[in-house]
Every structure is written in C-alpha cells, then in structure tokens.
Amino acid sequence: MIGHGEAEKAFLEAWQGGRLHHAWLLAGPQGMGKGAFAxxxxxxxATHGRAGAGQAITLDDPGDAAAGKLVEAGNHPEIIPLARQPKDKDKAKGKDKDLARNIAIDQVRGVIRRLHLSLSLGDWRVIIVDAVDDLETDGANALLKTLEEPPAQTLFLLVSHSPGRLLPTIRSRCRILRFQPVEHDAMTSWLHDLRPMIDVAERRAIVAASGGVPGKALALIDSDVGAMEAKLLAIATSGDPGNRLREALAREVGGTSNRARLELVIDIVPGLLARLARERPIAEIAPVLAQWDRVQRTVRDAIRGSYDGSMVGFEIGNCLAELAPRERQAAR
Structure with missing residues (x-):
C-alpha cells in the first residue's frame, strides 16, 4: 500500500489511546485504496479487539489467527460490508459486473437490523460503506440516524470519493481521514519497485497521467501511455499543419469501442500541459493555462452531451496545436 501512512498513524493512535471515534470518513480521489484501508x-x-496500553503495532499485525482466517475467508460475522449490488437481471445469469446505480434503502435497513443483535465474536462490529456517495437519499438519512445514536462497540468506515456532496450532518458525525494524491517521487519509486521492467520514459508518463493516484497508475500500466503521450506532444510541438495528426487522433479515440483510449487521452493531457508550462518562459505560460481551461470545458461538455469521442479527441488536438511555436502555427 502507498499513501496510507498518515491515515494509519491517526487511526492507531486513537485506538491505542482508547479514543476510537465511532465513525470515520475516508475521503479522497477514487483509486487511492480507501476501500483497501477500510x-x-x-x-x-477483528483480530485485536480492545487496545492495550503502549502497544506499538501496525494495521497489518496478524493478531488472533483464528479470527484472521475468518476475515480472509470473508466469513467474519462482525464485518458487514454495504455496497452496490448486482442488478437482478445479472444475478440470474451469475454475473456481478453490472451493478445497481445506488445502495438501496433496503440494504441499509438490513444492516441496521443486524446492529441490534449482540456481538457474536470479538469486541467490535465494523460496518464498511463503500462508497457512501452511492447511498440513496432515504438510505443516507437512515444511516445518519444510526450515526447519531451508534450502538456500543460498533465502528463505521465510510468511503467517499466526493465528500463535499455528502449530507453535512453525516460529515459532522465523522472523524475525517483524508487520502491525498501521492507526490511524484514517491509514486515513481513505488511504481519502479512494483514493476521494475517498465522503462523510464513509460514510467514517467504513467506517473504524470495518474495524478498521484496509485489505482489509476496501475490501470495505466498496460495502456502504452508513453506512445499516446508522444502523439499528443507531436501535435503540440508541430502545430499539426494539415490536421493529419489530429484526424488520426480522432479516429483512434472515436466510437464506443475506443472509449478507453479517449479516457487515456483525458488522463494524459493535464500532466502534459503542466509539463509544457514548466518548460516554457514565464511570459509563455498564459497560453498553456488558457488551453488547460479549454480542455476542461471540452471534457465537461462531452460528459453532459452526446459524448462524440472523435469530436472530443479532435478538439483536444486543436487545443494542443495552439501551443506550437508561432512560426509553426503560421505554417498552418
């Protein structure tokens, strides 16, 4: 795990001091491993129970072996997950990839009923809501009532990718652990240790495109980020006279079958623009920032509208072409 150090320290200090708050909001970008931390x-x-004075320990300490085996098998009775469920039509087919849009109120009620039962094993019951952003309005209100009057020895871990969208009253009942994007050098070192066979240029491109989010970096490993970055950089440096590069980009990211390629471009462009801004004289930074804003508007409009991938790709190419040196723009 990477990026969990401060959160782990805060939790263990509270546990060791006997000040374990009943609800913790794990907040940060998706892909930071908040669910894994929970x-x-x-x-x-489940394996340690109540704190002992002065224990210096990590979250990965094995603790009680028997309880640990139950957790690993997914059978510990006092660890209760709450997440989106497969749609009914997929349950019949044995599928689990197509999930319901929200965590339903009936799921929340089912968990609340279990909270009225006595503990059957260990000293704690843990409810993991992943993600609390997915709760229906009625479900969020039902959870809030439980957070206001929590059962003894019950801990709530609420995973949130967008904490600002939660009910303020839910946030106010929780202690917040923030998971911030990992800084560049730490990400680079982590990725090198994890996948040493990746060459330096590709690793640099992955780290830049990930935005400091480890989960995104892992998803990008087999996406040939370096090659796509080179195509985008070629547009930005040449100005693409004749539109040949932009048309090729539009074809590559257009259509529903190429959605992943378009998302890759959207991931790469912010880091590429930041790199160009760092490399240019101060007087030339303003045009880069202007294209940054233009790219963001293009992506927002695409998400709200019909999402024509080829159009979005071509417009992103236009933004990059505007950054070419003046003499090359004149040649266009």
Whole structure:
C-alpha cells in the first residue's frame, strides 16, 4: 500500500489511546485504496479487539489467527460490508459486473437490523460503506440516524470519493481521514519497485497521467501511455499543419469501442500541459493555462452531451496545436 501512512498513524493512535471515534470518513480521489484501508482496519479490529496500553503495532499485525482466517475467508460475522449490488437481471445469469446505480434503502435497513443483535465474536462490529456517495437519499438519512445514536462497540468506515456532496450532518458525525494524491517521487519509486521492467520514459508518463493516484497508475500500466503521450506532444510541438495528426487522433479515440483510449487521452493531457508550462518562459505560460481551461470545458461538455469521442479527441488536438511555436502555427 502507498499513501496510507498518515491515515494509519491517526487511526492507531486513537485506538491505542482508547479514543476510537465511532465513525470515520475516508475521503479522497477514487483509486487511492480507501476501500483497501477500510478492509485493513476491519481485519485489525477483528483480530485485536480492545487496545492495550503502549502497544506499538501496525494495521497489518496478524493478531488472533483464528479470527484472521475468518476475515480472509470473508466469513467474519462482525464485518458487514454495504455496497452496490448486482442488478437482478445479472444475478440470474451469475454475473456481478453490472451493478445497481445506488445502495438501496433496503440494504441499509438490513444492516441496521443486524446492529441490534449482540456481538457474536470479538469486541467490535465494523460496518464498511463503500462508497457512501452511492447511498440513496432515504438510505443516507437512515444511516445518519444510526450515526447519531451508534450502538456500543460498533465502528463505521465510510468511503467517499466526493465528500463535499455528502449530507453535512453525516460529515459532522465523522472523524475525517483524508487520502491525498501521492507526490511524484514517491509514486515513481513505488511504481519502479512494483514493476521494475517498465522503462523510464513509460514510467514517467504513467506517473504524470495518474495524478498521484496509485489505482489509476496501475490501470495505466498496460495502456502504452508513453506512445499516446508522444502523439499528443507531436501535435503540440508541430502545430499539426494539415490536421493529419489530429484526424488520426480522432479516429483512434472515436466510437464506443475506443472509449478507453479517449479516457487515456483525458488522463494524459493535464500532466502534459503542466509539463509544457514548466518548460516554457514565464511570459509563455498564459497560453498553456488558457488551453488547460479549454480542455476542461471540452471534457465537461462531452460528459453532459452526446459524448462524440472523435469530436472530443479532435478538439483536444486543436487545443494542443495552439501551443506550437508561432512560426509553426503560421505554417498552418
């Protein structure tokens, strides 16, 4: 795991001091491993129970072996997950990829009913809501009532990718652990240790496109980020006279079958623009920032509208072409 150090320290200090708050909001970008952190906390409490004075320990300490085996098998009775469920039509087919849009109120009610039962094993019951952003309005209100009057020895771990959109009253009942994007050098070192066979240029491109989010970096490993970055950079440096490069980009990212390629371009462009801004004299930074804003508007409009991938790709290419040296723009 990477990026969990401060959160782990804060949780363990609270546990060791006997000041374990009943609800923790794990907030940060999607892909930071917040769900994995919640699972580590749940396993820790299932295998350690109440704190002992002065214990210096990590969340990955094995603790009670028997309880640990139940957790690993997904059978520990006091760890209760709450997440979106497969749609009914997919359950019949044995599929689990197509999930419902929200966590339904009936799911929340089912968890609340379990909270009225006595603990059957260990000292803690842990509820993991992943993600709390997915709750229906009625479900969020039902959860809020439980957070206001929590059962004893019950811990809530609420994973949120957009904490600002939650009910303020839910946020106010929680202690917040923020998971910030990992800084560049740490990400580079982590990725090198994880996948040492990736060449330096590709690793640099992945780190830049990931925005400091480890999960995104992992998803980008097999996406040939370096090659796509080179195509985008060629547009920005040449100005693409005749539109040949932009037309090729539009074809590559157009259509529903190429959605992943378009998302790759959208991931790469912010880091590429930041790199161009750093490399240019101060007087030439303003045009880069203007194209940054233009790219962001293009992506927002595409998401709200019909999402024509080829159009979005061509317009992003136009933004990059505007950054070519003046003499090359004149040649266009």
């Amino acid at each position: 699972a580590r906390v749940a396993r820790f409490l």
